[in-house]
Amino acid sequence: MKFLKNAGVIAILLACLVVWILLPWYAVLALVVALALWLVLTRSGRLALEATRIGIASLPQRWGASSVIVVGIAGVVGVLVAMLAMGAGFEATLKQTGNDSTAIILRGGSQAETNSVITRDQVPLIGALAGIAKGADGRPAISPELSQVVNMVTRADHTDANAQLRGVGEAAWALRPQVKIVEGRRFNPGMRELVIGQGARKQYVDQQFNDLKPGSQIELANQIWTVVGFFASGDSHDSELWADGETLASTYRRNAYQSVTVQLDGKDGFKQLKAAMAADPRLKLDVDTTRHYYAKQSEGLSKFLRVLGIVIGSIMAVGAVFGALNTMYAAVAGRAREIATMRAIGFRGLPVVVAVMLETMLLALIGGLVGGAIAWLLFNGYSVSTLGNNFSQVMFQFKVSPDLLWNGIKWALGIGLIGGLFPALRAARLPVTEALRAA
Amino acid sequence: MKYLHLIWAALFRSKTRTFLTLLSVVTAFLLFGMLDSVRVAFNSSANVSGYDRLITTSRLSITQSLPYRLQTQIETVPGVKKASYATWFGGIYQDPKNFFPNFAVGPGYIELYPEYVMPADQLKAFYATQDGAIVGEALAKLHGWKIGDTIPLQATIFPTKGSNNWNFKLVGIFHMNDNKRKGEEKQLMFNWKYFDEANDYIKGQVHWYVVDVADAGQSNRVAQAIDKLSDNSDHETKTQTEQAFNQAFFKQIGDIGLIVTSIMGAVFFTLVLLTGNTMAQAVRERIPELAVLKTIGFSNRSVLWLVLAEATLLVVLGGLIGLGLAALIMPAVSQASMGLIQLPNVPAATWGLGVAMMIVIGVVVGLLPALRAMRLNIVDALAGR
Numbered sequence: 001m002k003f004l005k006n007a008g009v010i011a012i013l014l015a016c017l018v019v020w021i022l023l024p025w026y027a028v029l030a031l032v033v034a035l036a037l038w039l040v041l042t043r044s045g046r047l048a049l050e051a052t053r054i055g056i057a058s059l060p061q062r063w064g065a066s067s068v069i070v071v072g073i074a075g076v077v078g079v080l081v082a083m084l085a086m087g088a089g090f091e092a093t094l095k096q097t098g099n100d101s102t103a104i105i106l107r108g109g110s111q112a113e114t115n116s117v118i119t120r121d122q123v124p125l126i127g128a129l130a131g132i133a134k135g136a137d138g139r140p141a142i143s144p145e146l147s148q149v150v151n152m153v154t155r156a157d158h159t160d161a162n163a164q165l166r167g168v169g170e171a172a173w174a175l176r177p178q179v180k181i182v183e184g185r186r187f188n189p190g191m192r193e194l195v196i197g198q199g200a201r202k203q204y205v206d207q208q209f210n211d212l213k214p215g216s217q218i219e220l221a222n223q224i225w226t227v228v229g230f231f232a233s234g235d236s237h238d239s240e241l242w243a244d245g246e247t248l249a250s251t252y253r254r255n256a257y258q259s260v261t262v263q264l265d266g267k268d269g270f271k272q273l274k275a276a277m278a279a280d281p282r283l284k285l286d287v288d289t290t291r292h293y294y295a296k297q298s299e300g301l302s303k304f305l306r307v308l309g310i311v312i313g314s315i316m317a318v319g320a321v322f323g324a325l326n327t328m329y330a331a332v333a334g335r336a337r338e339i340a341t342m343r344a345i346g347f348r349g350l351p352v353v354v355a356v357m358l359e360t361m362l363l364a365l366i367g368g369l370v371g372g373a374i375a376w377l378l379f380n381g382y383s384v385s386t387l388g389n390n391f392s393q394v395m396f397q398f399k400v401s402p403d404l405l406w407n408g409i410k411w412a413l414g415i416g417l418i419g420g421l422f423p424a425l426r427a428a429r430l431p432v433t434e435a436l437r438a439a
Numbered sequence: 440m441k442y443l444h445l446i447w448a449a450l451f452r453s454k455t456r457t458f459l460t461l462l463s464v465v466t467a468f469l470l471f472g473m474l475d476s477v478r479v480a481f482n483s484s485a486n487v488s489g490y491d492r493l494i495t496t497s498r499l500s501i502t503q504s505l506p507y508r509l510q511t512q513i514e515t516v517p518g519v520k521k522a523s524y525a526t527w528f529g530g531i532y533q534d535p536k537n538f539f540p541n542f543a544v545g546p547g548y549i550e551l552y553p554e555y556v557m558p559a560d561q562l563k564a565f566y567a568t569q570d571g572a573i574v575g576e577a578l579a580k581l582h583g584w585k586i587g588d589t590i591p592l593q594a595t596i597f598p599t600k601g602s603n604n605w606n607f608k609l610v611g612i613f614h615m616n617d618n619k620r621k622g623e624e625k626q627l628m629f630n631w632k633y634f635d636e637a638n639d640y641i642k643g644q645v646h647w648y649v650v651d652v653a654d655a656g657q658s659n660r661v662a663q664a665i666d667k668l669s670d671n672s673d674h675e676t677k678t679q680t681e682q683a684f685n686q687a688f689f690k691q692i693g694d695i696g697l698i699v700t701s702i703m704g705a706v707f708f709t710l711v712l713l714t715g716n717t718m719a720q721a722v723r724e725r726i727p728e729l730a731v732l733k734t735i736g737f738s739n740r741s742v743l744w745l746v747l748a749e750a751t752l753l754v755v756l757g758g759l760i761g762l763g764l765a766a767l768i769m770p771a772v773s774q775a776s777m778g779l780i781q782l783p784n785v786p787a788a789t790w791g792l793g794v795a796m797m798i799v800i801g802v803v804v805g806l807l808p809a810l811r812a813m814r815l816n817i818v819d820a821l822a823g824r
Binding site: 064065067068071072075078079082108109110111114117148149150151160161162221252253284312315316318319320323325326327329330384385386387391393 | 466713
């Protein structure tokens with residue numbers, strides 16, 4: 001019978017937890033306000049508040065045991081937030097790269113630039129399509145680009161990593177106003193000169209293992225290239241090396257482009273372009289807004305990291321719940337006489353339950369805050385890189401957003417809720433006389 | 440050993456507490472078992488022992504192709520037994536989410552991988568069928584393919600006659616005997632000659648060579664000799680062992696080791712704290728009992744050992760259950776996902792490391808309470824002071 005009752009409580013609790021994790025912030029706020037009102041306005045609420053005050057006053061005496069709850073929950077929240085921050089950072093980097101006012105054109109069926117081929121004779125055809133904006137010079141704003149994966153030496157362990165080398169013309173700078181030179185200058189057309197994104201600058205060194213700086217020489221395809229500048233874009237272009245498209249084409253003997261990026265004309269530019277593209281049988285190409293294209297590229301990995309984070313977080317949370325249960329059971333047992341006294345002088349069951357719960361939730365809240373703070377201090381802005389869809393390294397930073405921290409605190413409170421409920425129920429059910437008699 | 444029943448009885452003196460602690464130890468080691476197996480698998484998938492193969496790719500970048508005529512040159516290098524080549528195809532089956540590696544292979548490629556087990560007549564049929572393809576067992580099961588089926592692939596790089604639609608005839612299914620490498624059954628290979636004729640873009644180009652060397656000890660020298668063939672040409676090569684090649688690739692995906700270690704650190708820090716707290720409580724509650732033990736003649740040292748053994752027993756018990764659960768869950772997940780997710784089995788290395796950690800953690804958490812128990816003054820303890 002007792003077992004059934006406990007199983008029932010657990011089932012209800014799990015349902016509550018799922019709802020709790022999904023709850024938006026304003027609903028949580030409403031719950032907190034409701035609880036506060038109940039605590040202040042009703043008689044049993046005020047009693048519960050008094051009981052909580054007594055419990056919290058004795059916390060410093062039990063600090064060692066209580067810190068187990070805090071540290072345990074901090075561990076769960078820290079790991080969870082860090083894992084989610086990794087996925088969020090990757091997603092943000094790729095999402096920022098795209099927008100709705102430019103579109104990228106790839107060969108039909110190819111998923112990424114590496115796989116795509118756009119022949120030179122197709123480029124003027126693309127430029128003539130409807131829906132493409134005109135640049136300042138009155139010509140269509142299109143940027144045919146080469147994409148070449150090259151081996152660069154990593155700073156970390158001097159091994160080769162795949163880097164993206166992009167061959168561009170003048171139009172590329174105009175189409176991507178977010179790409180700004182922060183040191184040195186742009187490359188000159190016709191010269192073997194490179195400008196390097198600030199992410200790539202941090203990750204790679206030249207062949208002599210020296211840091212990259214203006215004037216550094218890098219050997220690519222048996223040719224010496226000179227680094228003339230560095231750019232910052234705040235998105236996935238930061239992982240790239242840029243060079244003059246024509247020079248790159250002659251060096252790698254490439255006579256085709258990989259992608260064409262275009263500026264869209266007005267609101268329905270994309271629709272017009274898509275229709276025009278479909279109507280021209282000479283162009284078997286795919287067109288997509290850059291926002292959608294880059295978002296799609298981040299989909300797989302961010303989803304994987306999110307699932308992984310939640311699975312590991314859940315397993316750890318289970319462990320933390322047992323820890324919290326243990327500690328709170330011990331706390332209730334240790335204060336059996338105190339609780340029994342309270343009950344004897346007129347505190348009913350509910351205030352006692354609420355008091356133990358509030359105490360656990362307070363510890364859980366501290367744990368959640370500590371864990372979130374640690375994740376934020378250690379990982380916010382921490383740079384890592386992974387292999388992206390283009391078969392080249394994409395650098396990104398962990399992004400511990402307020403959203404994730406809020407999520408972490410919700411997890412912490414959820415763990416506190418379960419960890420506190422059973423000990424609280426036991427406290428309320430303690431037989432008064434027996435507890436008073438016990439030594 | 441003769442005190443085992445005593446330790447056991449002490450352990451279960453407070454059932455709820457021991458049970459809850461045990462469960463948190465179990466979860467910690469369950470997580471440890473799963474993560475560490477993945478870590479070991481990542482490092483050892485790069486460690487294909489027993490096969491002395493070299494991989495030759497373009498030095499410029501992994502996507503750069505090499506001329507296929509290099510094969511005859513490579514085979515003349517002393518120490519090379521056999522060489523074959525492959526070209527990445529990267530086709531999509533129905534949906535990009537169905538990703539599996541697919542590539543065109545030259546003659547003799549499959550024979551270089553004796554661990555890919557396949558009936559001889561199927562291999563013969565593969566070479567005899569122009570548009571023939573072979574796949575691994577797991578992949579065939581996943582998509583319900585059987586021999587004789589036509590497999591349509593959407594090209595992402597290489598169109599054929601202006602269209603992206605390629606069709607391959609399934610003529611053979613191979614399998615891996617090694618359970619740890621079942622993941623490699625998720626690939627499709629077809630004839631390079633057919634690819635070379637039918638694709639619109641490149642002729643006579645390959646992406647990598649596989650080279651079988653006669654003597655593994657000579658690998659380095661052979662690799663250098665192969666790279667020398669194309670020195671200062673427009674297709675310089677980089678030759679490395681299969682292990683090194685795989686390792687470099689996995690490293691680029693992300694630092695698995697770092698992530699796993701950080702998570703493990705957080706988990707075990709929490710665990711040590713939790714279990715330590717439980718032991719401290721257990722000893723605190725039992726002070727009078729321990730005093731009685733001392734009164735009836737147990738030495739200080741025996742009491743120390745008793746408490747230490749109790750803590751270690753608790754951690755080892757929970758740890759073994761946790762690792763055992765991991766060993767049960769991981770193959771079950773792999774099985775339930777029909778090869779979609781390949782989780783490795785818990786390897787011996789993980790078991791070894793796990794047991795060592797159980798003992799260390801047990802001693803660490805038991806030490807303070809055990810010392811306290813040892814230093815108990817009988818008179819004070821009995822009087823409850």
